[in-house]
Amino acid sequence: MRVLNRYILGDFLKSFLVTFGVLTFVMYIGTVVRAIDFMSRGISGALIMRIFAYNIPYTLGFVIPMSVMTTTLLHFGRLSADGEITAMKASGLSLWQIASPVLFASVLLSLVCLYVNADLSPRAHYARRNMVRTTLGDEDPTALIEEGQTINSFPGIQVYVGRKEGPRLEDIVIHQFGPKGIKGQVRARSGEIRYDSASRTLDILLEHARMTQYDEDDPADETKARHLSAEVYPLHLDLTTMLKKTAPSKKPADLTFLELVDAQRHLSAYFPRTSPEDIPRLRANLATDAAQRLALALSCFAFTLLSVSLGLTNHRRQSSMGIGLALLLIFFFYLFIIISDAMVDYLPQWRPDLVPWIPVVFCEVLGLALLAKNR
Numbered sequence: 001m002r003v004l005n006r007y008i009l010g011d012f013l014k015s016f017l018v019t020f021g022v023l024t025f026v027m028y029i030g031t032v033v034r035a036i037d038f039m040s041r042g043i044s045g046a047l048i049m050r051i052f053a054y055n056i057p058y059t060l061g062f063v064i065p066m067s068v069m070t071t072t073l074l075h076f077g078r079l080s081a082d083g084e085i086t087a088m089k090a091s092g093l094s095l096w097q098i099a100s101p102v103l104f105a106s107v108l109l110s111l112v113c114l115y116v117n118a119d120l121s122p123r124a125h126y127a128r129r130n131m132v133r134t135t136l137g138d139e140d141p142t143a144l145i146e147e148g149q150t151i152n153s154f155p156g157i158q159v160y161v162g163r164k165e166g167p168r169l170e171d172i173v174i175h176q177f178g179p180k181g182i183k184g185q186v187r188a189r190s191g192e193i194r195y196d197s198a199s200r201t202l203d204i205l206l207e208h209a210r211m212t213q214y215d216e217d218d219p220a221d222e223t224k225a226r227h228l229s230a231e232v233y234p235l236h237l238d239l240t241t242m243l244k245k246t247a248p249s250k251k252p253a254d255l256t257f258l259e260l261v262d263a264q265r266h267l268s269a270y271f272p273r274t275s276p277e278d279i280p281r282l283r284a285n286l287a288t289d290a291a292q293r294l295a296l297a298l299s300c301f302a303f304t305l306l307s308v309s310l311g312l313t314n315h316r317r318q319s320s321m322g323i324g325l326a327l328l329l330i331f332f333f334y335l336f337i338i339i340s341d342a343m344v345d346y347l348p349q350w351r352p353d354l355v356p357w358i359p360v361v362f363c364e365v366l367g368l369a370l371l372a373k374n375r
Contacts, residue, residue, distance in 0.1 A: 004088070009101035012075050016105075019074075020067040027059050028052075047131075054128035057121040061296055064113045066330055068106055069303035075102070076311030095371055099308045106304035114297035118257035126254035145169070145193060145202070157237065167193050172206060174235065178216060185212045186233065202237040209233035252282075252289050260290040284348035288340050288356070295356035299333060302360045305367030333359045 079085050147164040162171025169191045176184035188206035215224035263270040343352035
């Protein structure tokens with residue numbers, strides 16, 4: 001039995017390493033393109049390598065479950081197609097005994113993935129943001145503007161960019177604040193960013209801009225606001241304050257799992273600038289982020305449990321069926337991740353933190369049922 005377990009486990013681990021390498025390469029194709037863009041802007045190779053090294057833990061959190069599931073499907077599909085499963089059953093072994101080495105490996109990989117998602121990945125994410133702000137900002141200040149992120153570090157100005165491709169920006173929203181609150185808002189469909197090294201300012205040339213100027217004494221009164229529009233509107237952002245060597249404030253993605261749990265009970269300590277109306281959405285965001293990290297880690301075992309039975313039904317020697325099943329399961333799992341993220345923004349009261357557990361529980365229940373059927 002020990003010889004058989006070593007054979008099954010050894011063959012699984014070799015296939016897992018190959019699959020892991022291939023999927024990691026595929027995940028990093030976009031990163032390589034971004035590295036080429038950084039190099040074309042004169043950023044040092046050592047700094048680029050540090051940035052992408054900080055991205056590795058985040059990638060591992062997705063690649064490990066995908067690799068486990070794909071490997072299990074292909075591994076048991078090959079054993080079934082070669083008649084080895086039939087031979088082992090004829091020798092008196094149950095399906096649980098045959099699958100136990102792989103299930104044990106999936107538990108260990110779930111623990112590794114849990115450590116990556118709960119601790120290593122958020123620490124690396126925060127370290128990357130800190131380096132972008134304090135180091136990359138000196139070499140390429142345009143990198144301080146990140147797509148999909150709200151930048152609050154400019155004095156009196158909040159900047160959001162929906163999409164960024166080189167110097168070109170799209171879906172731009174800018175809020176200007178005064179002593180009594182918001183004093184202006186600018187929205188633009190597109191724009192172009194430039195850096196003036198002499199004055200240390202970022203110049204954003206906004207195109208098709210719509211501006212709202214609020215009353216300084218009563219900014220909450222919309223009837224006193226003035227609405228303007230312009231085909232081209234220049235905006236100057238002073239980098240002197242932003243480029244100071246101070247660590248940025250943490251976002252939910254920067255918090256470890258224990259910090260996420262603690263932040264739900266002490267929101268004001270972690271996010272002091274949160275307005276009262278945003279507290280329910282932020283609390284739902286923290287709970288959903290914590291649930292996604294746990295569900296993603298435990299999906300290694302859930303995928304293995306289901307993939308053992310699905311692999312046995314694939315009697316073809318070709319691997320196309322196994323790869324197709326793997327892609328289908330991956331789509332099914334990450335669809336619920338996307339749904340939970342959308343619910344945080346639009347339906348935070350509907351407990352979006354429970355949604356990531358749906359595919360995990362489904363895979364485990366269905367996997368147990370199929371294993372009992374194939375016993």
